[in-house]
Amino acid sequence: MKKLVEGKIALVTGGGAGMGACDCWKFAEEGAKGILIVDLNVDDAEKVAKEIMAQYPECKCVAVKCNVAKEADVDHCFEVLDQEFGTLDILVNNAGITNKIPFDEMTLEHWNLTYSINITGAFLFAQRAMRIMKAKGYGRIINMSSIAGHVGGLTSGVDYATTKGAMLTLTKSVAKQGAAYGVTCNSIAPGNIKTAMEKVFGSDWDPMAVPMHRLGEPEDISDVVLFLASDMSRYMTGCCLNVNGGLFMQ
Numbered sequence: 001m002k003k004l005v006e007g008k009i010a011l012v013t014g015g016g017a018g019m020g021a022c023d024c025w026k027f028a029e030e031g032a033k034g035i036l037i038v039d040l041n042v043d044d045a046e047k048v049a050k051e052i053m054a055q056y057p058e059c060k061c062v063a064v065k066c067n068v069a070k071e072a073d074v075d076h077c078f079e080v081l082d083q084e085f086g087t088l089d090i091l092v093n094n095a096g097i098t099n100k101i102p103f104d105e106m107t108l109e110h111w112n113l114t115y116s117i118n119i120t121g122a123f124l125f126a127q128r129a130m131r132i133m134k135a136k137g138y139g140r141i142i143n144m145s146s147i148a149g150h151v152g153g154l155t156s157g158v159d160y161a162t163t164k165g166a167m168l169t170l171t172k173s174v175a176k177q178g179a180a181y182g183v184t185c186n187s188i189a190p191g192n193i194k195t196a197m198e199k200v201f202g203s204d205w206d207p208m209a210v211p212m213h214r215l216g217e218p219e220d221i222s223d224v225v226l227f228l229a230s231d232m233s234r235y236m237t238g239c240c241l242n243v244n245g246g247l248f249m250q
């Protein structure tokens with residue numbers, strides 16, 4: 001039976017840890033031919049690449065050091081992508097940062113930092129991916145938003161929440177750009193998922209408040225990423241899938 005992303009080439013930003021790393025494993029499990037694992041922390045990205053290739057030798061993984069906020073770094077990623085794989089089928093805009101700085105104390109410098117990584121980074125990758133995908137008439141772009149993008153920041157900063165709201169609009173706008181060319185763009189808005197970032201959000205709220213009575217696991221999100229990356233989601237674009245154990249329903 002054909003696997004869900006068989007023969008596909010994927011690029012995952014922030015693929016060295018957390019949900020991004022889990023996405024890479026899912027893609028390899030489901031038949032991807034190649035994955036460009038992009039991360040500021042290249043040691044983590046290389047570790048993920050090495051471990052995946054040990055288990056799935058047919059999936060070539062290449063780690064690249066990149067700050068998604070820096071245009072030159074992003075261009076470098078696409079040069080490596082071209083050399084190593086020559087094409088792109090799936091982009092996951094996953095890299096992101098958060099903080100718990102109170103609104104009253106938020107500096108412009110910090111505000112701009114969050115925007116440069118969480119939203120400008122996604123723009124830079126989506127634009128370059130779209131050029132390749134439009135030309136080949138196929139592509140899947142998946143943007144990581146957040147429950148905070150719908151309901152506002154409570155356990156996260158105002159800067160974080162507003163970038164995640166912008167991610168929803170970026171998704172719809174990019175979806176409109178790509179729809180006639182076979183390129184879909186969808187987003188996922190996770191609730192609280194057990195990763196390093198979740199530790200920043202903090203435990204000053206009760207997981208029992210989640211109707212399913214638990215925090216999410218990275219795999220709870222990566223399975224949905226996989227669905228959006230596959231042809232099972234072929235008639236969906238511009239959508240946001242809320243994956244949060246029932247914490248927020250639309």
Ligand SMILES: NC(=O)c1ccc[n+]([C@@H]2O[C@H](COP(=O)([O-])OP(=O)(O)OC[C@H]3O[C@@H](n4cnc5c(N)ncnc54)[C@H](O)[C@@H]3O)[C@@H](O)[C@H]2O)c1
Nearest residue numbers: 014017018019040067068094095096146192193195196197
């Ligand atoms: N964990 C949660 O509860 C949660 C909830 C909602 C949304 N999200 C979103 O999901 C995505 C993944 O979150 P996570 O929890 O796996 O995070 P994480 O902190 O565990 O991992 C993020 C990865 O991104 C990388 N990264 C950070 N800044 C970067 C930069 N400038 N350039 C390149 N790489 C960079 C980090 O090195 C790390 O490997 C993020 O966009 C986050 O905002 C997370």
